[in-house]
Amino acid sequence: MSYQLFGSMAVDTAVGIVLPTYREAENISKLIDDIENLHLDTSILIIDDSSPDRTAEIVHEKQSQYPNIQLHVRPRKSGLGTAITDGFKIFLTSPHTPKYIVTMDADYSHNPQDLPQLLSTMDETGAGIVIGSRYCKGGRIAGWPLTRKIISKTANALAKFLLGLKLKDCTSGYRCYSTKFLKEAIGALHSHTYEIQIETVRQAFQRNFKVKEVPIVFVNRKQGKSKLTWTEIKSYLSYTLKATLHT
Ligand SMILES: Nc1nc2c(ncn2[C@@H]2O[C@H](COP(=O)(O)OP(=O)(O)OP(=O)(O)O)[C@@H](O)[C@H]2O)c(=O)[nH]1
Numbered sequence: 749m750s751y752q753l754f755g756s757m758a759v760d761t762a763v764g765i766v767l768p769t770y771r772e773a774e775n776i777s778k779l780i781d782d783i784e785n786l787h788l789d790t791s792i793l794i795i796d797d798s799s800p801d802r803t804a805e806i807v808h809e810k811q812s813q814y815p816n817i818q819l820h821v822r823p824r825k826s827g828l829g830t831a832i833t834d835g836f837k838i839f840l841t842s843p844h845t846p847k848y849i850v851t852m853d854a855d856y857s858h859n860p861q862d863l864p865q866l867l868s869t870m871d872e873t874g875a876g877i878v879i880g881s882r883y884c885k886g887g888r889i890a891g892w893p894l895t896r897k898i899i900s901k902t903a904n905a906l907a908k909f910l911l912g913l914k915l916k917d918c919t920s921g922y923r924c925y926s927t928k929f930l931k932e933a934i935g936a937l938h939s940h941t942y943e944i945q946i947e948t949v950r951q952a953f954q955r956n957f958k959v960k961e962v963p964i965v966f967v968n969r970k971q972g973k974s975k976l977t978w979t980e981i982k983s984y985l986s987y988t989l990k991a992t993l994h995t
């Protein structure tokens with residue numbers, strides 16, 4: 749891992765939240781405020797890939813307001829998958845590893861108000877992963893164009909039918925992980941981009957950890973641009989097809 753660290757990892761909280769960012773200057777400030785205003789026992793770790801907008805500067809400003817924010821700046825855009833696994837590794841090796849680690853998008857598609865439900869489901873079920881699900885009963889997507897819905901549905905269908913993942917939503921990035929599971933699985937996570945969502949679920953099933961879903965309403969990003977490109981889609985397809993050959 750090559751990155752710069754800002755802020756102390758000595759903060760002792762029950763929950764660590766990983767926020768991967770690339771060009772999220774228009775979203776990150778309100779997201780941090782809204783998480784902080786929930787007054788949960790959380791710390792926030794932003795993994796920013798040297799965004800050319802003011803994302804990191806805004807996080808620095810927030811650090812002077814809140815003591816529980818860490819910022820890790822990587823030298824270049826290096827993919828959502830490695831951002832998430834770097835976040836896991838940082839929390840797993842910190843002096844006070846939290847009990848749970850949450851991942852959420854920083855574009856405000858994932859509502860912080862859903863955090864208590866994710867966390868209480870972890871407590872109640874002892875799951876390895878609880879997924880904020882757009883496709884289970886009560887979940888939905890607001891504001892996506894038809895093409896984006898088709899991409900998401902196809903990605904989910906491929907994972908379900910090729911890899912036998914018995915979940916309604918295998919690709920949602922709004923999740924809570926138990927560190928017990930992540931400690932076991934971290935050495936087996938190698939995804940560079942969006943296929944990390946599938947790789948983590950496969951690892952949980954292979955290691956006999958429960959995976960649960962709770963409904964969320966996913967709202968299309970209001971500000972900033974999508975980072976989902978053909979490169980990411982090809983990487984997802986390549987992972988899924990290779991994994992199929994090995995199941
Ligand atoms: N650090 C880092 N973060 C990334 C990278 N790619 C995406 N992200 C972040 O990961 C989250 C999800 O990316 P999005 O672009 O919102 O992907 P999406 O939700 O599938 O696409 P949208 O329809 O645009 O919302 C956001 O917080 C991004 O800023 C990356 O290469 N590095």
Ligand SMILES: [Mg+2]
Binds near residue numbers: 853855857969
């Ligand atoms: Mg998004």
